[in-house]
Amino acid sequence: MAVYARWFRKKLKKSSNIKRGYGFVRKLYTWGSFPLPRVIRQRKDKQGKMATVRKRGKGYEIRVYCGLGVNYGRKDKSMTWIPEPGMTPRQIEKALEKVKFQFEQEVLNGTYLNSSMTFAQFVEVWREDYAKEHLAIKTYARYEGFLKRILPALGHIKLNNLNVNHLHRFYKNLGEKGINLKTRKDKNGKPIGDAKLSPKTIYEHHRLISEILNKAVRWGMLDVNVASRATPPKVPHTEISILDDEQVKTLVAALNKEAIQHRAMILLLLYTGMRRGELCGLEWKDIDFETQMLRICRSSQYVGNRKLITKEPKTRSGIREFMLSSSACTLLKEYRQWQDEQKKLIGDEWQETDRLFTQWNGLPIYPDTVTKWFARFIERNNFPHVTLHSLRHTNASLMIAEGVDVCTVSKRLGHANTSTTLNIYTHAIPSKDTEAAERLEQALSI
Structure with missing residues (x-):
């Protein structure tokens, strides 16, 4: 074996055909001149990808060649597979071949996700593969605000190491x-109030973490969603504020x-x-003053960085479409006249x-x-x-109370x-609640 090795080194120095020299040494391995290395097998597909398996301690490292990087260095993806206790060498060989094939196909198809990635790295995958395409613009902007708190605290933790204690x-x-961060401050820059997040806001952070981890489970990265x-903190029930008749x-x-x-x-x-x-x-074209009909077909939303977007309703x-009252139409006509005068003033x-x-x-x-x-x-x-939204609740409650x-x-x-x-929206307005009680008393009296 030593003679063959010395002869091959001399041959390799003289030969410019490296591939030929490599082919010859593979023949030496095949002929059994010296034992096979720790590389068990090499598998190359039609696209030139190669899966390599090496014994690493109690397990096997499967590595797939993914081409050359920017600086012409190799780009590989790898995983470790550990046989179950009690498996025979033949069972290990069959299972290893199956795992290797599946792993290589996932890499080739672009569906492989590294289970050792951190939570922050997975959030980036979640952003690109799901959030940017499927979430509404305002929802995405709100989630990004939550992630400014979540990632500094949890981003460094490996995805499969994240546990309930971390979340608590x-x-x-x-x-x-x-x-x-949004707490109002006085003229000296000191926050007004205790500057704490409400239980509802904390719960929304929890819900976002849970949504992200659900995607990790669905994509095969995790077995269970620890969230x-x-x-999370219990959100206290709050009654919707509405205005009564008076x-x-x-x-x-x-x-x-x-x-x-x-x-x-x-x-x-x-x-x-x-x-x-x-x-x-x-827009003015949404109102037909002759029929008193109003059409709602768009919504304006502010999504941060002073960016105003217009989209379809929620x-x-x-x-x-629905009908406006005569009073509403009269008010809008008066307002339109005022706006026309403003246009002339602005020029x-x-x-x-x-x-x-x-x-x-x-x-x-x-x-x-x-x-504001x-x-x-x-x-x-x-x-x-x-609040401004209370007017919506009030409108609905008034209509229901009026039958x-x-x-x-x-x-x-x-x-x-x-x-x-x-x-x-079925909130009882006090004046109507009293009337209902009186009617029930009359109906049930004997």
Whole structure:
């Protein structure tokens, strides 16, 4: 064997055909001149890919050649397979061949994911292969905000090492003071309040982690979603805030003292029950004043970095038409006249967009602008704590309390199912609740 080896080294120095020399040494291995190396087999497919198996301790390393990198270095992908205890050499050989073939096919087809990757690395795969294509723009932007907290805490952990304790410690950390980056600050830069995240926000972080890990399970990266075993903070039940009959009258009276553009925005929300984004997406062509019909077919949303997008409403049933009241039509005609006067005052700086509600120069208004103005209006008039979305709840509850059938209410709100309307908006208005109690007493009296 030593003679053959010395002769081959001399031959290799003289020969420029490396492949020929390599072929000769393979023949030497085949002839049994000296024992086979730790490389058990080599398998090459039609595309030139090669799978190699090496014995590594108690297991076997399977490595697939994936071509050359940018600097002409080899690009390989590998995995380790460990036989089950008690397997015979023949069983190991058969099982190893099967695992090797499956692994090579996954690499060739681009479906292989490395189980040793970190949580942050898998999140990047989740982004590219799922989130960017399937999530709504606003949902994706909100998730990215959550990931700014999740990845620094959990991103370094290997995906298959992530456990329930990691999640519980993370949830506890989210509930500590100072974690809320969006907390209002005073003139000295100090946060106003304790700057903690609410249980609902912490639960939304948990739900995102669970959604990502569900994809890891579905794609064969994990056997179980550990987030399903975790216990996030309990979200306290909060009653939806609505205005009763008297409060609505007081609200309308206060709005009549405000500027026409603000009065039109808020009263239209109250008259129709539409969402904030749908209000900001309205165009004049969506209103037929002759038939008093309003069509909702788009929604404006703010997704961060001062980016305003326009898309279809939240659900397919969100595209809808319904009739406006005479009072609403009169208000909108008055507002349109005011807007036409503003166009003349602005002159060449006005940018025509056909939107009902705009900035000073005609560009679409930001949804947060409406929300902030309404919050200041509520505080200025000492109303109970209600949000802009409370007007939608109030609209639905008023219709149901006045005997409007649920199907009509559901259609006007843009719900896909009447069950959604019943589950959310059947709040008893106190004045009607008293009336119901009195009627029941009369019906049951003997």
